Amino acid sequence: MTGLHERHLAVSPAWLALYYRHPLELTHGEGRHVWDADGNRYLDFFGGILTTMTAHALPEVTKAVSEQAGRLIHSSTLYLNRPMVELAERIATLSGIPDARVFFTTSGTEANDTALLLATAYRGSNQILAMRNSYHGRSFSAVSITGNTSWSPTSLSPLQTLYVHGGVRSRGPYAELSDEHFIKACVADLEDLLGHTRNPAALIAEPVQGVGGFTAPPDGLYAAFREVLDRRGILWISDEVQTGWGRTGDHFWGWQAHAASGPPDILTFAKGIGNGMSIGGVVARADVMNCLDANSISTFGGSPVTMAAGLANLSYLLEHDLQGNARRVGGLLIERLRAVGASSPAVREVRGRGLMIGIELVKPGTDEAAPEAAAAVLEAARAGGLLIGKGGGHDTSVLRIAPPLSLTVAEAEEGAEILGEALHAAT
Known part of the structure; x- marks a missing residue:
């Protein structure tokens, strides 16, 4: 040792x-x-x-961080922050969410925590639908919607979580079905579950489950889920902490593999955008983002240095x-x-x-x-x-x-x- x-x-x-x-x-x-x-x-x-x-x-990111750190490292969200506004503008456009608003955090856990706050406040409900085998972070609320016991150390929770099937294609009761029948069976499972609930706030799902072992449903599952959710006004949160920014190759966001449903109501991101700097965030349409009726700020979310890194990193990713x-x-x-x-x-x-x-x-x-x-x-x-x-x-x-x-x-x-x-x- x-x-x-x-x-x-x-x-x-x-x-x-x-x-x-x-x-x-x-x-x-x-x-x-x-x-x-x-x-x-x-x-x-x-x-x-x-x-x-x-x-x-990456030289472009290193240079951006160094130059910004030489000017101003910190200000908080109480002051106008040009790098934060510029990065938010780019992410809002890229998200595909109409009339999007962006809030920056310091991690994916904090981003998902914020998404849960928005959804539960908007819908007036503490019920959350989550996927079996999922992982959404290590905060008290995030572990309570994590459908993987290896990463959920407590059963105590501020939320009532109900788990839906479909995130794992090759194991479980529907594994032997064709993609078409797998989707139909998962939708039937969701509809049956909703028949035993009151008023769920949202479904949160990773398009590809990260910690769960890079498992994914057939393309179109979340589009089929969305049809069911929309009938009851239930929001869809797409956890893009690991799948965002083009990592899956076919799409810029993981949700786009289920694009028939249109963009999610709320999208969370983190990890790759900062290339190692601490950036997370939430994108939501304006009525959802603005539903909170209490004051809020972020001391470290949207830091000038991390935002400069994110801008340089995103530019490099797109240009190359x-x-x-x-x-x-x-x-x-x-x-x-x-x-x-x-x-x-x-x-x-x-x-x-x-x-x-x-x-x-x-x-x-x-x-x-x-x-x-x-x-x-x-x-x-x-x-x-x-x-x-x-x-x-x-x-x-x-x-x-x-x-x-x-x-x-x-x-x-x-x-x-x-x-x-x-x-x-x-x-």
């Missing part, structure tokens, strides 16, 4: 997890690579939990068509990983979209989750010079792959080769 690890254990909560038997201290990064304190270089296929969206040490790159390079990467998975009896499924890919591991010859195998592959990949993540609602048995969106074809090939060797060595 290193000295820094010992010091970490002495002052940190016991539940603050670290990856690896011998945890890494990362010291610097560049592009799609990072280095540890011993000088080892790694290809980064996790980006600080999908947060380093464009690249490590990183969504298109995620589609092209992600398509190649998932093809390579499926070829690798086909030769490993421990791989149940390789799934994903763009540069958001999950590899679900099981005990060979069974459908039983294999968290020990996932941990072993994580270690073997690190030994080979590759950093990946893990998650999943079935005992953390899914390898999570989400590199920066500027990933090159050569790096995708290299990462797939390392991961293939790690799978065969560890399973």
Whole structure:
């Protein structure tokens, strides 16, 4: 155990997890690579939990942060803030929500917490519909709508949460159905559930479940749900903390895979927009955003420095068509990983979209989750010079792959080769 690890254990909560038997201290990064304190270089296929969206040490972002910090670091929302207004204008336009208003927070958890506040206040209800296997953050309200017990440490809640089926396509009672019949069965489940409720405020859903193991329903499920919700005035909150900004390749936002329903009533975002700086936020149509009848500010949300970073990062992403790159390079990467998975009896499924890919591991010859195998592959990949993540609602048995969106074809090939060797060595 290193000295820094010992010091970490002495002052940190016991539940603050670290990856690896011998945890890494990362010291610097560049592009799609990072280095540890011993000088080892790694290809980064996790980006600080999908947060380093464009690249490590992106010059455009670094320059924007440095220049803004040299002028003014902090002011709060009590003063006009030009970078905040400029970023809000761009996000409002990109969101697709008509007459949109944007409120900035410092994290995805805080963004979802704000969305819940808006929805419950607007509808006068503390009932929330959420998806099974979901994850929405670590605040008291966010864990209470998280449908994944591994990440929900208490059953106490300010909300009454009712869980809907549909976020996991390949497991559960409807797994063997065709996509069309899967959607119909999930809609029937939702309608039946609503027949036993009073007045739900909103459905909150990740278009692709992140911590849950990069699972997703068939395209169109949330459009079908929306038809049911609209009849009762129930709001739809799309949690885009992990799926936003073009990561899925096919779409800029995850909700657009269900575009027949139009945009959500409320959209939450975070992670990638700041490329490592603390930015989260909520977009909602004006009547929903303005429904609160009490004063509110944000001390740190919309910080001039983080907003400058977000503007520079978003400009780089759009100007270099990183969504298109995620589609092209992600398509190649998932093809390579499926070829690798086909030769490993421990791989149940390789799934994903763009540069958001999950590899679900099981005990060979069974459908039983294999968290020990996932941990072993994580270690073997690190030994080979590759950093990946893990998650999943079935005992953390899914390898999570989400590199920066500027990933090159050569790096995708290299990462797939390392991961293939790690799978065969560890399973």
